[in-house]
Amino acid sequence: MSTETNAVGNPWRALWALCLGFFMILVDSTIVSVAIRDIMDSLDADINAVIWVTSAYLLAYVVPLLITGRLGDRFGPKRVYLVGLVIFTLSSLWCGLSTSVGGLIIARVVQGIGAASMTPQTMAVITRIFPPDRRGAAMGMWGAVAGIATLVGPILGGVLVDAFGWEWIFFINVPVGIIAFVMAVWLVPRLQTHPHRFDWFGVVLSACGMFLLVYGIQQAHGADWGPLIGPVTVPFVIGGGVVFLIGFVLWQKVNTSEVLVPLSLFKDRNFTLAAIAMITVGFGITSMAFPLMLWAQTVLGYTPTQSALLMAPMAVLSGVLAPFVGRLVDHGSPRVLAGIGLGSFSIALFWLGAILDAHTSLWAIIPPLLLLGVANGFMWAPISSTATRNLPLHHAGAGSGVYNTVRQVGAVLGSAAIAEAMESRLAANIGSSTGSVGGAGAEAGAGSSIDGAGGASAGMPDAIASGFAHAMGQSLWVPAALIIIGFVAVLFFERPKSRVGG
Numbered sequence: 310m311s312t313e314t315n316a317v318g319n320p321w322r323a324l325w326a327l328c329l330g331f332f333m334i335l336v337d338s339t340i341v342s343v344a345i346r347d348i349m350d351s352l353d354a355d356i357n358a359v360i361w362v363t364s365a366y367l368l369a370y371v372v373p374l375l376i377t378g379r380l381g382d383r384f385g386p387k388r389v390y391l392v393g394l395v396i397f398t399l400s401s402l403w404c405g406l407s408t409s410v411g412g413l414i415i416a417r418v419v420q421g422i423g424a425a426s427m428t429p430q431t432m433a434v435i436t437r438i439f440p441p442d443r444r445g446a447a448m449g450m451w452g453a454v455a456g457i458a459t460l461v462g463p464i465l466g467g468v469l470v471d472a473f474g475w476e477w478i479f480f481i482n483v484p485v486g487i488i489a490f491v492m493a494v495w496l497v498p499r500l501q502t503h504p505h506r507f508d509w510f511g512v513v514l515s516a517c518g519m520f521l522l523v524y525g526i527q528q529a530h531g532a533d534w535g536p537l538i539g540p541v542t543v544p545f546v547i548g549g550g551v552v553f554l555i556g557f558v559l560w561q562k563v564n565t566s567e568v569l570v571p572l573s574l575f576k577d578r579n580f581t582l583a584a585i586a587m588i589t590v591g592f593g594i595t596s597m598a599f600p601l602m603l604w605a606q607t608v609l610g611y612t613p614t615q616s617a618l619l620m621a622p623m624a625v626l627s628g629v630l631a632p633f634v635g636r637l638v639d640h641g642s643p644r645v646l647a648g649i650g651l652g653s654f655s656i657a658l659f660w661l662g663a664i665l666d667a668h669t670s671l672w673a674i675i676p677p678l679l680l681l682g683v684a685n686g687f688m689w690a691p692i693s694s695t696a697t698r699n700l701p702l703h704h705a706g707a708g709s710g711v712y713n714t715v716r717q718v719g720a721v722l723g724s725a726a727i728a729e730a731m732e733s734r735l736a737a738n739i740g741s742s743t744g745s746v747g748g749a750g751a752e753a754g755a756g757s758s759i760d761g762a763g764g765a766s767a768g769m770p771d772a773i774a775s776g777f778a779h780a781m782g783q784s785l786w787v788p789a790a791l792i793i794i795g796f797v798a799v800l801f802f803e804r805p806k807s808r809v810g811g
Contacts, residue, residue: 320438320439320447321447322496323434323438323496323497323498324434324435324438324439324447324450324451325492325496326489326492326493326495326496326497327390327430327431327434327435327493327497328431328450328451328454329485329488329489329492330390330394330397330427330431330486330489330493331427331428331431331451331454331455331458332454332457332458333397333482333485333486333489334370334397334423334424334427334428335454335455335458335459335462336458336459336461336462336465337366337401337420337424337462337482338363338366338367338370338458338459338462338720339459339462339463339466339598340462340463340465340466340478341362341363341366341466341478342363342462342463342466342598342599342602343463343466343467343470343602343613343614343617344466344470344475344478345359345360345362347470347474347475348362348410348413348475351474351475352407352408352409352410352413354410357531358410358411358414359410360531361410361414362410362413362414362417363417364527365414365415365417365418365421366417366418366420366421366424367421367523367527367717367720367721367724368418368421368520368523368524368527369417369418369419369420369421369422369424369425370421370422370424370425370428370717371425371519371523371714371717371718371720371721372425372516372519372520372523373422373425373426373516374425374428374429374710374713374714374717375515375519375569375570375707375710375711375714376512376515376516376569376710377389377393377425377426377428377429377430377710378429378433378706378707378708378709378710378711378713378714379507379569379570379706379707379710380426380706381429381430381433381705381706381709381710382433382502382703382704382705382706382707383502383507383706384502385499385500385501385502386429386430386433386434386437386500386705386706387430387434387493387497387498387499387500388499389426389427389430390426390427390430390431390434390493390497391490391493391494392426393422393423393424393425393426393427393430394423394427394486394489394490394493395423395490396419396420396422396423396426397420397423397424397426397427397482397486398423398482398483398486398487398490400416400417400419400420400423401420401479401480401482401483401486402479402480402482402483403416403419403420404416404417404420404479405476405477405479405480406476428709428713429706429709429710429713430706430709431451431709432451432693432697432705432709432712432713433705433706433708433709434497434500435447435448435451435697436697436700436702436705436708436709437500437702437705438498438500441698442639443639444639444694444697444698445635445636445637445638445639445640445690445691445694446632446635446636446638446639446690447635448635448638448689448690448693448694448697449631449632449633449634449635449636449638449689449690449694450631450632450635451689451690451693452631452635452688452689452690452692452693453627453628453631453632453635453686453689453690455689457624457627457628457631457685459594459595459598461624463598463602463613463616463617463620464614464617464618464620464621464624465478465481466478466613466617467612467613467614467615467616467617467618468614469481470613470614471612471613471614506566506567507567507569508561508564508566508567508568508569510560510564511557511560511561511564511568511569511570512569514553514554514556514557514560515553515554515557515569515570517550517553518550518551518552518553518554518556518557519550519554519714519718520550521546521547521549521550521553522547522550522551522554522718523550523718523721524546524550525537525543525544525546525547525549525550526547526721526722526725527721527724527725528543528546529543529547529725529729530725530728530729530732557569557570558572569707570707570710570711571704571707573704574700574704574707574708574711577699577700578801578803579643579695579696579698579699579802579803580696580697580699580700580708580712582695582798582799582801582802583692583693583695583696583712583798583799583802584696584711584712584715585794585795585798586647586651586688586692586795586796586798586799587692587696587712587715587716587719587795588715588716588718588719588722588795589651589719589791589792589794589795589798590651590654590688590689590692590716590719590792590795591715591716591717591718591719591720591722591723592719592720592722592723592726592788592791592792593654593658593723593788593789593791593792594720594723595719595720595721595723595724595727596723596724596726596727596787596788597658597681597727597785597788598620599724599727599728599731600665600727600731600781600782600784600785601616601619601620601661601781601785602616602617603731603781604665604777604778604781604782605619607777608667608774608777608778608781619671619674619678620678622675622678622679622682623678623679623681623682623685624682624685625682626679626682626683626685626686627681627682627683627684627685627686628686629686630682630683630685630686630687631685631686631689631690633686634646634650634686634687634690634691635690635694638690638691638694638695639694642802642804643691643692643694643695643799643802643804644691644799644800644801644802646687646690646691647687647688647691647692647695647799647802648796648799648800649683649687650683650684650685650686650687650688650689650691650692651684651688651792651795651796651799652796653680653681653683653684653687654681654684654685654688654789654792655789655790655792655793655796656680656789657677657678657680657681657684658677658681658785658786658788658789658792659785659786659789660676660677660680661674661677661678661782661785662782662783662784662785662786662789663782664677664782665778665779665781665782665785666775666778666779666782667771667774667775667777667778669778691799692799693712695802696708696712697709697712723788726787726788727784727787727788730783730784730787731780731781731784733784734779734780734781734783734784735776735777735780737780738776738777738779738780738783739773739776739777739780
């Protein structure tokens with residue numbers, strides 16, 4: 310057992326302190342979705358501008374993750390976490406006080422940078438303060454927070470918007486951030502730092518590559534894969550990002566000094582397989598909610614809060630199961646536990662896709678939603694614990710940065726892919742489901758439902774409502790199919806080694 314794990318009296322108190330901040334930043338990844346209509350009305354903004362309120366946050370969140378993970382190794386995860394928490398909390402206040410959509414977008418960029426500083430440190434601290442034979446339970450709690458936060462965001466957002474206004478989805482972070490700061494100062498230990506020479510050329514290559522890749526993916530649907538700025542097209546931007554990232558990998562390989570991301574991380578079979586699985590998890594978690602929310606609001610006529618509450622059974626069940634599964638990870642087979650989670654995830658999405666209709670009852674969707682709760686409860690802890698168990702402690706920050714980066718890239722890919730899938734299935738289903746409405750007109754009407762998905766489409770003809778519902782269901786088959794890749798990956802997990810090197 311390492312000296313760091315011996316030096317921490319009660320690591321669980323430190324974990325609780327970190328999880329509060331981690332929960333807050335993940336909630337902010339999804340909480341804005343239900344406030345879009347109110348922000349548009351309050352700030353006199355169009356839908357394209359308001360979409361950037363979320364896109365800017367995710368972009369600023371994902372791009373620096375490789376760098377901030379390494380900063381934790383160099384300056385200490387507690388110090389970097391606290392700096393990020395201060396940035397996040399102050400920028401949340403800035404968001405709530407914004408009087409223009411441009412000011413709100415800028416504030417969200419700063420907020421994303423704060424979140425990027427915090428996220429890798431939570432996982433790195435767990436890796437360093439919990440011994441390997443107790444890390445599964447800790448990762449179970451961390452995974453429960455990650456899974457539940459993405460589900461709670463829309464629910465909490467709907468309640469706050471309906472009761473107080475959109476500003477409060479940001480103001481709520483201020484008291485929570487202050488409490489999280491005090492808890493972290495008091496409970497999180499100051500861990501040993503590892504002297505690193507910072508790979509500035511690697512920083513530039515990785516930042517440029519991640520920015521171009523994520524920005525291109527985010528803008529692909531809105532630009533219809535065409536021009537973005539003048540002659541610069543979406544494929545050119547994405548291709549440029551790929552070129553920069555290939556250059557980054559090659560630089561990490563030939564650089565004789567210290568690198569930003571040690572490629573030796575990927576020599577660990579479990580780390581590589583876990584990263585593949587986590588891309589599919591990020592993809593699925595992000596993409597599954599949008600079709601369900603649109604179906605509930607546009608076809609059933611639910612309010613944002615009512616539709617978000619559909620996620621409640623899933624969130625409750627995953628919260629109950631995750632700590633239990635975490636304890637099993639320390640002594641059971643991670644491939645079996647993670648396989649149950651990812652297998653349940655894929656089956657539940659295929660199931661939902663098959664039953665969504667204009668007249669589907671709530672009782673019919675509860676079983677697959679509960680199965681999604683089983684999936685969330687079983688997949689986070691085994692994948693996270695297996696990814697980090699064999700990593701040397703001086704690479705904890707770098708490993709956490711890579712792991713969280715692939716999760717967020719998966720989320721960005723999921724957001725882009727589900728938009729394409731919904732539009733494609735709407736064109737196919739609505740265009741062919743009614744003879745009285747022309748294909749182009751039906752597609753335009755469906756598109757407007759997506760763009761303004763803030764309430765029911767009153768008086769929607771039954772044929773169009775049925776086609777809309779089927780399109781939402783069929784789009785869920787995209788993440789369901791991709792998650793099979795993650796399922797196959799975890800089946801090849803090796804049983805982790807008994808201890809971690811220093």
